[in-house]
Amino acid sequence: MTAVRCIDLCKTYRQGEEDIKALDHVSIDIESGDIVCLSAPSGGGKTTLLNSIGGLDRPDSGEIYIAGQRIDTLSKSGLAELRLNHIGFVFQAYNLIPVLTASENIEFVMQVQGRSRGERRDKSEEILAEVGLAGMGDRRPAEMSGGQQQRVAVARAIVSRPTLVLADEPTANLDSKTSDELMELFIRLNETHGSTFVIATHDQRVMGYARRLVKMLDGRIVDDIDQQAA
Amino acid sequence: MSTTLTVSAALAWRNLWRNHRRTLIMLSAISVGTWAMIFLTALTQGMVTDMVRQGLAVLPGHAQAHHPAFRDDPNIVNLLPIPDSELESRLVGGDFVAWSTRINVPAFVASERETRGVTLLGIDPARERDFTFVELDTIDGRFLETADDTGVVIGRKLAETLETRVGKRIVVMSQSPDNEVADRGFRVVGVFRAELPSQEEDYVFVGKATVQKLLGVPDRVTEAVVFGNDFRNPEPVLGQLEGFVSADGVTAQSWKDLDVYLSTTLAAMDGFVLVWVIVIFLALSFGLVNTLLMAVFERIREIGVMLALGVKPAAILLQIVLESMLLLGIGLLIGNLLAFASVELISDGIDISMVADGMEMMGATSRLVPDLRMQDVVLANGVVLLLGFFASLSPAWRASRYEPVEAITTVQ
Incomplete structure (x- = not known):
């Protein structure tokens, strides 16, 4: 089953006097349960593609489907609904809500979804243990290391069982050991929950964990490698 | 809706105390402003009531x-x-x-x-x-x-x-x-x-x-x-x-x-109270809007994250408005308590015989007894809450209009 389908996406940014093609006729299908790395040098278009798939940015033209539903024509509110119920995000700078504890950050999405307090609590404790942070639920982000914060961010992204998890440079602020631990966590969660992971990165170590590596340059897909087959 | 309200209220409360000093300064301003609105209105109403009572006792009755x-x-x-x-x-x-x-x-x-x-x-x-x-x-x-x-x-x-x-x-x-x-x-x-x-x-x-x-x-x-x-x-x-x-x-x-001067004075007083309350609030509103704008600017990335996670813009707007309402609510509570205590403290009246001649000209006596009327209290609180609500809409609207992808990448 296809989790993500992008057809002929184009997106141009204006930077000063210059037009920059962030996406230049990009088409890609991503299967459910896959782990795909989008790799490109800075300005190559990987983040724009990731944001477009996540409904955070709109392409100038082209079509995007998530689990068969076209999303590029949805309203702001419709996109918010889609992100809430079907997509989990992991950001480079962790981006936890500083006034909430680790548990509350994890419960946040479920709370907005309207799930019961008991269910939220149970799932939060379960996922905290799964990401190796059992007993740290009461800590606020400022009281945690970068690696721990990123684990909380991953837990937040995965806890409501989204169809798709999008991670933008998730290891950029982490040391190599923590990066490896995080990627191993991604693999484990992918295997356990079956969520599809799309990771934008230019970190070679991260690319090594992906089953599929999509290379981009100047807004175009220049290579698409099935690393399992390789 | 109730879920959105619960989440927004919880976040609004936490965010309110994120910068203790700024919140306490703003609370002080709201409390003192509210106290001034209610207490000084009670004094002025006391003077007018005295004036009218004296006037009615002379001849007209009711x-x-x-x-x-x-x-x-x-x-x-x-x-x-x-x-x-x-x-x-x-x-x-x-x-x-x-x-x-x-x-x-x-x-x-x-x-x-x-x-x-x-x-x-x-x-x-x-x-x-x-x-x-x-x-x-x-x-x-x-x-x-x-x-x-x-x-x-x-x-x-x-x-x-x-x-x-x-x-x-x-x-x-x-x-x-x-x-x-x-x-x-x-x-x-x-x-x-x-x-x-x-x-x-x-x-x-x-x-x-x-x-x-x-x-x-x-x-x-x-x-x-x-x-x-x-x-x-x-x-x-x-x-x-x-x-x-x-x-x-x-x-x-x-x-x-029978006494148009007295009745006009009484009616003018009600109008004066409203103007007085609005003038004080306008002074307060600059601080309030500034505080909210600062709070929003400091949290652009966080707001972007919430939007990215699927929080609807209306919920962001609600959260900022609630933050403002909580700030105003606490300030009003303290201000009301101070005003009631101040009125109680001088409930027997203040001797203002040093300006007795001036008071005589106005038909009032030389003892000023505050007249705290519930409708003035309700008016002061209502004006602050209502105008505070409108004042907070601008920063709240601005926050809810952020594009998540731009807000997340904001350098703070």
């Missing part, structure tokens, strides 16, 4: 009945067409706090040294005791005892002017219905004090039956006066009074028509 021509020509010819005994028997059946019938005519009083124009009041002292402006416990001599008392009671100021005192005689001159001079010598049986010097100078009290006899109008009066429970709402007693006298062609009017 409502009066007259001959239709009496207001334009307060002459003894314009007597009420109903016999006094009949009028009294009707008023007894009314639901009034107090009532009286009087003769109220212009007159001269003369001593061996001076002559002054005054208002001659023929009264039944038993009925007037409850609401007269005369300070009965400080009277020099005595007050009138019965309606046919043959003595005269004058004010301290008038006694000084006439160079007379208790026990001496003065002559009271007025006009009878047949346009003849009616005069008679009276012994001064009492010299009264009043809150206002003008009251001591302008009014002379004689028994009602004695004045009726002097002017040749037995069993007749010029006015009936009634008091209800609330001078701000004289309509119920006016309605009753009208019911008692209108069939005889008698005009009944409330004090608001």
Whole structure:
């Protein structure tokens, strides 16, 4: 089953006097349960593609489907609904809500979804243990290391069982050991929950964990490698 | 909706205390502003209430009945067409706090040294005791005892002017219905004090039956006066009074028509309170909007994350508005408590005799007793909450309009 389908996406940014093609006729299908790395040098278009798939940015033209539903024509509110119920995000700078504890950050999405307090609590404790942070639920982000914060961010992204998890440079602020631990966590969660992971990165170590590596340059897909087959 | 409200309220509360110092400064400003609104309004209302009460106690009461021509020509010819005994028997059946019938005519009083124009009041002292402006416990001599008392009671100021005192005689001159001079010598049986010097100078009290006899109008009066429970709402007693006298062609009017200056002052005061409350709030609103804008600017990335996670823009707007409402709510609570405590502290009044002359000109006394009215409290709180809500919409709207992809990448 296809989790993500992008057809002929184009997106141009204006930077000063210059037009920059962030996406230049990009088409890609991503299967459910896959782990795909989008790799490109800075300005190559990987983040724009990731944001477009996540409904955070709109392409100038082209079509995007998530689990068969076209999303590029949805309203702001419709996109918010889609992100809430079907997509989990992991950001480079962790981006936890500083006034909430680790548990509350994890419960946040479920709370907005309207799930019961008991269910939220149970799932939060379960996922905290799964990401190796059992007993740290009461800590606020400022009281945690970068690696721990990123684990909380991953837990937040995965806890409501989204169809798709999008991670933008998730290891950029982490040391190599923590990066490896995080990627191993991604693999484990992918295997356990079956969520599809799309990771934008230019970190070679991260690319090594992906089953599929999509290379981009100047807004175009220049290579698409099935690393399992390789 | 309830989930959104719960999440937004929880976040608003936490965010409020994120920057303790800024929140406490803003809370202080709101509290002091609220205190000022309520406390100073209570003082001003106290002054106006005093002014109106003094004014009503002098003559108008809450409502009066007259001959239709009496207001334009307060002459003894314009007597009420109903016999006094009949009028009294009707008023007894009314639901009034107090009532009286009087003769109220212009007159001269003369001593061996001076002559002054005054208002001659023929009264039944038993009925007037409850609401007269005369300070009965400080009277020099005595007050009138019965309606046919043959003595005269004058004010301290008038006694000084006439160079007379208790026990001496003065002559009271007025006009009878047949346009003849009616005069008679009276012994001064009492010299009264009043809150206002003008009251001591302008009014002379004689028994009602004695004045009726002097002017040749037995069993007749010029006015009936009634008091209800609330001078701000004289309509119920006016309605009753009208019911008692209108069939005889008698005009009944409330004090608001009888003393337009006082009623205009009272109405203007309500408008003034609103303006005063709005002016203070406008000063506060700059701080409030600034605080909210700062709070929003500091959290652009966080707001972007929430939007990215699927929080709807309306929920972000709600969160910022709630933050503002919480800030205002706490500030109002503290401000209200301070104001109520301040009013309680001076509930017996403040002595402002150093500015007594100025207060006298306004018809108020030299003791300022705060009048804390619930409607003023509700108005102050309502204005702050309502305008605060509108003031917070701008920063809240701005926050809800952020594009998540841009907000997340904002460098802070």
